[in-house]
Amino acid sequence: MKKRIIQYSGYVLAIVCLLYFCILMATIGPAFRFSFVWLVLGLFFLGVSLVLTFSKRGFQWMPKPVVALIEAIVMCGCLIFVVIEGMIIADSAKQPKEEADYLIVLGAKVNGTTPSLILQYRINKAAEYMRMHPNTKAIVSGGQGADEGISEAEAMRNGLLSYGIDVDRIIMEDQSTSTKENLDYSKEILTKAGENVKESKVVVVTTDFHVLRAVGIARKAGYEQVEGLAAKSVWYLIPTNYVREFMAVVKDKLIGNM
Known part of the structure; x- marks a missing residue:
């Protein structure tokens, strides 16, 4: 069940990232280099999903402690990302309280x-x-x-x-x-x-x-x-x-x- 969730989530994320990369190329072109992060992410998610789809063992060849460490790092990274993004969004909605000099x-x-x-x-x-x-x-x-x-x-x-x-x-x-x-x-x-x-x-x-x-x-x-x-x-x-x-x-x- 866990394998399928990761597999299908990977395909969805790959499609979203690659489509967004195409939108950026069509609107602002390749000069904005950060755009290529979406291409790399899309290919990464696609690669993970393809491995899970066509390989019987998937990532089971990896030692369990290594898998657990990777999962912990990913979860901590996601938590930090969500907290900081929440702060960015919250500050973007604030209005100045006093008239500025x-x-x-x-x-x-x-x-x-x-x-x-x-x-x-x-x-x-x-x-x-x-x-x-x-x-x-x-x-x-x-x-x-x-x-x-x-x-x-x-x-x-x-x-x-x-x-x-x-x-x-x-x-x-x-x-x-x-x-x-x-x-x-x-x-x-x-x-x-x-x-x-x-x-x-x-x-x-x-x-x-x-x-x-x-x-x-x-x-x-x-x-x-x-x-x-x-x-x-x-x-x-x-x-x-x-x-x-x-x-x-x-x-x-x-x-x-x-």
Whole structure:
């Protein structure tokens, strides 16, 4: 019975992973390398199910202690994954409790001079907040990649200006290349402007899956009154982003960024 459950579950998971991989190839192409994780997972699940289907012994050749160890590792891994994903989802639903002195809008991919969809959603969310809170200023934070026509910060500034946000309310930080640098360099800007980072009310604007990690990194960097504001995800990237973010949270926790 246990063998059949694993066998059929493997086929289902293989189909889901391989179909999703095809969707990613059709929508964003091979440039997004994490997409290939779904291909590898699909082939892995397919391989396990094929072994259980066509081999009389299946994995019975393995010593029982080894099987028990593998099962324990898998169960612990699944439990950790579920807990962290629950935290990511919970933080994505939170709303800022107080009016911010500053937004820090985190950058994302720019296609030439046009914001990617994920970045446009962040711009939209920041503009919506700034219209509702006219005293809030924004630091738009993001450098320029080799394949980007302008910096992410400039793309965000242009986007906010198109919404009618006053240029005097927008501060550019265009050197950062990671979330940690976004927040460290923005902190330097605030400090040079005479702001007390520990007392300033800061809201980090980023995509829903990224809020937990971004706020965690901000707190580690010295922001004490910091909250997150979630922009929506691109629908077909939701599984990829949430799985990849799990790995990023674990990595940043282990290296001390959070």
